[in-house]
Amino acid sequence: MKWHVLRPLWVAIGLVASIFVARVFLVPDDFGVHGDTFTYGFHRLSNVQEWKDFPVKYKGRESCEECHEENLAALNGSTHQTVECENCHGPSIDHPDPNEFLPLDKDRALCLRCHAFLDYPNTDRGALVSIVDRTHKRRYECVKCHNPHDPKEYYE
Amino acid sequence: MTCSRRDFLKEAVGGTLVSALPLSAFVFITTDEAKAAIADSKVRWAFLVDTTKCVGCGLCVKACKTENEIPYDAAVTRTWVERYVVTKDGQTHIDSPMGGRDGYTTDLIRDEEIEPEDIDKAFFVPKLCNQCDNPACVQVCPVGATYKTNDGIVLVDRDWCIGCGYCIMACPYGVRFFHPEHKVADKCNFCYHRISKGMEPACVECCSFGARRLANLRDPDDPVTKIITTERVAVLKDEYGTKPHVFYIGLDANVR
Incomplete structure (x- = not known):
């Protein structure tokens, strides 16, 4: 058959076929519709598990309590009892092994996050004990005078 | 046009092969397979933000960036806290420097000082992914x-x-x-690695004021679900039809 249209047609069909063949090798086996619809559920299934395996860094108060019972007891009843340990002591991901000491943040900036005075009527910010940074013992760390585990207690 | 028997058979076999090849590359699934894939879940995660409790400390943003390995000094973040100050002249001043990562410690908004007596209302609004039903x-x-x-x-x-x-x-x-x-x-994924292990998201855990809470909407005994279903809550940009699943208590009309 000598029809000049046929030759480029074979090439085109060959190209399309090669794309489908390549797709078989390149697309992972678990790629498909997993979920209620194609629109929202078209994905690689094993990625869900990959996200679940992402490492946890903040282990939480219960994890601290396993060894530091007395520190949590000291915190009980104080105005800081709702403050998470790791907010100041840092995430305990590799503590105690291999990292024996956590980087304790004693910076004024950490305390000022809640205790810098802002006169905002629609928040609880005004209800918190607060200071004006410019005028209150500027060059000292807050923990020099205030016990962070029981802020009502002052050191002289 | 004439065609010999040999030619006809050649063409027929070739044509069948070529047309069969692309079909084999498609995947057809049965209705049962599709139903199995949906696997009706007993969990539908949602989030409750109580803007009246937020004091703008930004510890949630700090914890989120650390927990999820988002470069700390890059101007990107999975969750952030916005500050809204509505003044008596009707203007709304909004800022969120570095997503509120370092907290709000001064009353300067975009280098503008606002006198306390000019303020009508001022509040903080934490934001995160809404995990929409129609994303x-x-x-x-x-x-x-x-x-x-x-x-x-x-x-x-x-x-x-x-x-x-x-x-x-x-x-x-x-x-x-x-x-x-x-x-x-x-994007924010409610700390999927934490909630699937029964932990709270990092931002929820680090919030000292209970402004952020996680809910499972399919669990009727979940206390946070009870708040969402029985109290007055709002969502952001409802008009987009995305069905967002982060619910807000005390949401103001100025919040965009």
Whole structure:
């Protein structure tokens, strides 16, 4: 058959076929519709598990309590009892092994996050004990005078 | 036109092979297989933000960036806290420097000092991914790299994302961003690695004021679900039809 249209047609069909063949090798086996619809559920299934395996860094108060019972007891009843340990002591991901000491943040900036005075009527910010940074013992760390585990207690 | 028997057979066999090849590359699934894939989940994650409790300390943003390995000094974040100050002249002053990562410690808003007596109302609004039921960001993904899980969380497949940025443009809430290290789209996923282990998201755990809480909407005994279903809550940009699942208490009309 000598029809000049046929030759480029074979090439085109060959190209399309090669794309489908390549797709078989390149697309992972678990790629498909997993979920209620194609629109929202078209994905690689094993990625869900990959996200679940992402490492946890903040282990939480219960994890601290396993060894530091007395520190949590000291915190009980104080105005800081709702403050998470790791907010100041840092995430305990590799503590105690291999990292024996956590980087304790004693910076004024950490305390000022809640205790810098802002006169905002629609928040609880005004209800918190607060200071004006410019005028209150500027060059000292807050923990020099205030016990962070029981802020009502002052050191002289 | 004449055709010999030999030629006819040749053409017929060749044509069948060529047409069969692409068909074999398609995957057909039965109705039962599709139903099995849906796997009716007992969990639908949602979030409750009590804006009246937020004091703008920004510890949630700090914890989120650390927990989820988002470059700390890059101007991108999965969750952020906005400050709204509405003055008596009717103007709304909004800022969120570095997403509120370092907290709000001065009354300067964009280098502008606002006198306390000029303030009508002032408050903080934490924001994060709404894990929409109809996520606009997922619809636009050209490669299937982002999707909704059975428990309602929208995830990004970092191996599959090509970084085209369509989803970043599509999200009406501006939640998505380009991850500067992985070079892919990134977003809040309610700390999926934590909630699937029974832990709270990092931002919830680090909030000392109970402004952020996680809920499972399919569990009627969940105390946070009870608040969402029985009290007055609002969502952001309801008019977009995305069915967001972050609910707010005390949401103001100025919040966009």
